[in-house]
Amino acid sequence: MVTADEVRRVALELPGSYLAVVRDIVKIRVNRYVYLAFSPDDEQMGCGFPKEERDAAIAAEPDKFLPPAPRDMRYRWIEVRLDALDETEMRELVTDAWRMCVSKRTAAEYDAQQAGGNEPG
Secondary structure (H helix, E strand, C coil): CCCHHHHHHHHHCCCCEEEEEECCEEEEEECCEEEEEECCCCCEEEEECCHHHHHHHHHHCCCCEECCCHHHCCCCEEEEEHHHCCHHHHHHHHHHHHHCCCCHHHHHHHHHHHHCCCCCC
């Protein structure tokens, strides 16, 4: 199980990421794009996720993944219960959502940095 604070810490270590509060909802952005958002009770997060994989993820693990709100179905987005995630899976979801919002060059630089064993700046 991971907490919203742990997710925020991991996300804010990714290059260009910053926290924003929009209508009392905590969101993590890179550039102008939101790639994470948290429920008011910090028990769920929404994150960028490939639309073509969303239905399969929800069907395979309905206790973990939920569809986004109807207004967000057109976006590459999924809802996730934080208490159903372990740290490794959380890091993968957060990093993959971030990758959807950054340039290929930024992602490649991050990968090179990680491969070198350096901590993100």
